[in-house]
Amino acid sequence: MQSGVWALQPLVDMSATEFRAWQALLEERTGVVINEQRRAFLQTNLSARMRELGVADYASYYRQVTNGPRGAVEWSTLLDRLTVQETRFFRHRPSFEVLEGYLRGRLQHGLAKPWELWSVGCSSGEEPYSLAIGAAEVLRDTAQPEHFGVTGTDISLNALSKARDGQYGARKLEQMDADLCQRYFARQADGRFKVIPRLAARVCCARLNVLELAKAPMSGMDVIFCQNLLIYFRRWRRREILNRLAESLAPGGLLVVGVGEVAGWQHPELIPVADERVLAFTRKSL
């Protein structure tokens, strides 16, 4: 069949069994749940990729994706189509205001070891760079302006490569204060803006599946941001992940979660931050 003709074929509906198989595969590997309301989303994105590859049916493509190392490469591409990677700088301002207040408070107690901040599900880097800018601003007029490091982790290699690249279109920076843009980004010849090397040097990005936190070397974190990721997960899994994140916090550390992403979760070591605009906790000090 000619590819042009194939592209015009109407989408074949997925059978209930095929839907369940794809749904289960995505949840098992990423935690992301595609419910019945998002069935069309799954079907559209799968079939778009299948067209690119010239695969005619969902079952063959499923076998391809689950078949050994070659399947793993294809899975990595497909993942970007099936997960939401939308993000912004300083997304949810109140969370960053709480961060700033928290870091200023820490500063008053003096600087011992460098602050370690972690963006869980960092997508293309806007969140970890926002954390880095937040810390850099608090430390700006101190004797140790670089006394922090930010780690961004994500399951998507494509998102991580964008994060490492640290270049953004002008529209991405529109919402940011002009003086922050000026201090932390350099305009490129093509009109895009690149994070300045001094800030980029404080940020590192690595692949980490939040379902595998038990294997992660992260501990003693001063700040953890986990926003707009758990929303796609089942409730029991959200709680399980938050329990692990709580354990990765240093005594006195701050955990910020997306508002409304987990209801009624508590941890014996954590104290909720008294600010109704945010969902944040600090770990009890030793």
Ligand SMILES: C[S@@+](CC[C@H](N)C(=O)[O-])C[C@H]1O[C@@H](n2cnc3c(N)ncnc32)[C@H](O)[C@@H]1O
């Ligand atoms: C909507 S973005 C949120 C980005 C940022 N935290 C924010 O609030 O703007 C969700 C990110 O979570 C990532 N993600 C999805 N499942 C994941 C998993 N199991 N482990 C790690 N990252 C995951 C996606 O690749 C995506 O980049």
